[in-house]
Amino acid sequence: MKQLAIIGASYLQAPLIQKAKELGCETHVFAWAADDVGEKIADHFYPISIVEKEQILQKCREIGIDGICTIASDLAAVTVNYVAEQMGLPGNGMRCCEKSTNKHKMREAFRAAGDPSPRSVLVGPNTDLSALEGMQYPLIVKPTDRSGSRGITEVRRPAGLPAAIARAREQSFERMALVEEFVQGQEYSVECISFQGAHRLLQITLKYTTGAPMYIETGHMQPAPLTADMQEKVRQVVFHALDTLEIKNGASHSELKIDAAGQIRLIEIGGRMGGDCIGSHLVPWTTGLDYVGMVVQIALGQAPDLQRRAEFYPACGVRFVFGPRDLELREALRGVPGLALLEESPVDPMDHIVTDSSTRFGYYIFAAQDPARICEWMEK
Numbered sequence: 001m002k003q004l005a006i007i008g009a010s011y012l013q014a015p016l017i018q019k020a021k022e023l024g025c026e027t028h029v030f031a032w033a034a035d036d037v038g039e040k041i042a043d044h045f046y047p048i049s050i051v052e053k054e055q056i057l058q059k060c061r062e063i064g065i066d067g068i069c070t071i072a073s074d075l076a077a078v079t080v081n082y083v084a085e086q087m088g089l090p091g092n093g094m095r096c097c098e099k100s101t102n103k104h105k106m107r108e109a110f111r112a113a114g115d116p117s118p119r120s121v122l123v124g125p126n127t128d129l130s131a132l133e134g135m136q137y138p139l140i141v142k143p144t145d146r147s148g149s150r151g152i153t154e155v156r157r158p159a160g161l162p163a164a165i166a167r168a169r170e171q172s173f174e175r176m177a178l179v180e181e182f183v184q185g186q187e188y189s190v191e192c193i194s195f196q197g198a199h200r201l202l203q204i205t206l207k208y209t210t211g212a213p214m215y216i217e218t219g220h221m222q223p224a225p226l227t228a229d230m231q232e233k234v235r236q237v238v239f240h241a242l243d244t245l246e247i248k249n250g251a252s253h254s255e256l257k258i259d260a261a262g263q264i265r266l267i268e269i270g271g272r273m274g275g276d277c278i279g280s281h282l283v284p285w286t287t288g289l290d291y292v293g294m295v296v297q298i299a300l301g302q303a304p305d306l307q308r309r310a311e312f313y314p315a316c317g318v319r320f321v322f323g324p325r326d327l328e329l330r331e332a333l334r335g336v337p338g339l340a341l342l343e344e345s346p347v348d349p350m351d352h353i354v355t356d357s358s359t360r361f362g363y364y365i366f367a368a369q370d371p372a373r374i375c376e377w378m379e380k
Contacts, residue, residue, distance in 0.1 A: 001026050002300055005060050005068040005083070007050050007076035009038025015280040016071050017041050019292040025300075028063055030056050030079075050075060053082045060087065067299035071251065071292065072275035074101045074147050081271075090301045092271055096246040100271035103178050104144045106245065110266060113244040116237065117266040120180035123165050132161070138182040138212075141165055143172035147270065148357035154182065154212040183267065185259035188224050189274055190238050191283050193294050193304050197248040199239045200306065202291060203283050204231060205274070207255075208378050210322075217357055220278055221317040221374045222286040230262065237264045247271045250298050251279060251291065276357065277318045281365055285342065288312035313340075315371035317378055321347055321362040322354050329380055330364045339377065340367045 002025045006017055009031035017038055020027050029042035032049050039045045048055050050073070060068065060083050067090065068083050070076035078101055084091030092100075099109045103120075110117040121131050122144070132139075141164040143151040151171030153164035161179070168177035187207045193200050206224040209215045226234070238254045253274035255267040273279030273295060283291040288308035297304050321327060327347065333339055347362040354360050368374050 002066045005065045007070040007079050008073050009036040011037050012072040013038050015292050020296050023296055053079045057083045057086055069295050069299035071273040077272045090249050099245045102145050109244050115241045115244055118180045118183050120178050123177045123179055136181050140180050140182050141168045142178050143168045144176045144178050145173050146171050149216045150356045183257045183265045185257035187257050190254040192252045195298055201235050219319040219378050222282045251295050282316050285316045313367035314369050315374045316367045317374040318363055318365045320360045342367055
């Protein structure tokens with residue numbers, strides 16, 4: 001039986017743990033003990049923080065793991081790539097990981113390789129803000145090393161910069177902020193799978209957000225309503241950027257914008273599956289492809305199975321719960337012809353303000369024969 005290490009035990013990792021067990025692996029899960037679902041369903045659980053690379057490496061060597069992986073977590077991806085590199089297992093290596101988990105280093109790599117991305121400036125505790133002169137407002141200020149909309153603010157005038165930078169730096173692990181020019185256009189994300197440097201585009205997702213100033217995701221739908229020509233342009237841009245970042249193995253999640261003129265600008269790329277149910281739920285439900293299973297296979301050095309193994313829907317969406325209105329819409333959806341509720345999460349107590357993706361109260365996933373029906377419901 002193959003021994004597979006999985007970094008993280010939250011609900012985000014549950015589909016990966018379950019899939020690994022379905023594929024006959026013995027699962028070894030590492031995370032803080034927090035009574036998460038992964039602790040309960042793993043074959044073996046080790047209460048070691050996902051950032052403790054050396055401790056996890058030592059334990060993985062004792063176990064004699066055959067592979068290591070994670071989904072939907074940049075922080076866990078650092079440990080995955082470190083352990084894989086040290087043990088000679090499939091992965092992307094730490095040079096790739098530095099570029100794909102740090103937004104400033106990513107921007108530098110994109111600039112050097114000619115990948116289309118916005119102008120940006122790194123800001124630390126001693127940065128003279130005169131370095132930002134000449135940048136076109138509005139600006140986006142974000143931590144260099146976080147995900148899930150944490151610490152992101154849109155700034156429309158210079159007076160708002162200090163507070164936005166302070167907020168981003170406070171959220172950053174390295175206490176650094178990235179200030180970049182706002183990119184106009186509709187935002188999309190792209191799910192790919194790579195094996196030994198060969199890439200395959202699996203699905204393109206249309207993103208819905210709260211808009212300025214924090215741009216928290218309110219939902220996603222697949223497939224994104226793009227023409228075949230635009231899909232091909234997206235494929236070319238994303239594949240070139242994956243090569244720039246040296247992402248050669250496993251899942252990747254690319255975020256980009258397309259403006260009214262059809263120009264594509266890269267926002268960021270993660271060397272892991274997209275969260276928010278995009279990779280674990282929407283991709284298989286709209287393609288019939290076992291995306292999570294591919295992650296397990298590649299971690300074990302096996303070519304991914306790209307055969308459609310399940311029935312799938314013409315279109316699916318996930319909508320997140322921000323308040324009572326979203327629950328009302330969920331209940332109303334149950335009786336709408338042409339829409340089908342596929343899954344709904346438990347709903348947390350609505351006792352706080354939603355400030356990023358981690359503080360939303362729940363979600364529900366639904367399907368339709370007509371993609372326009374998904375768009376219509378997402379925009380309510």
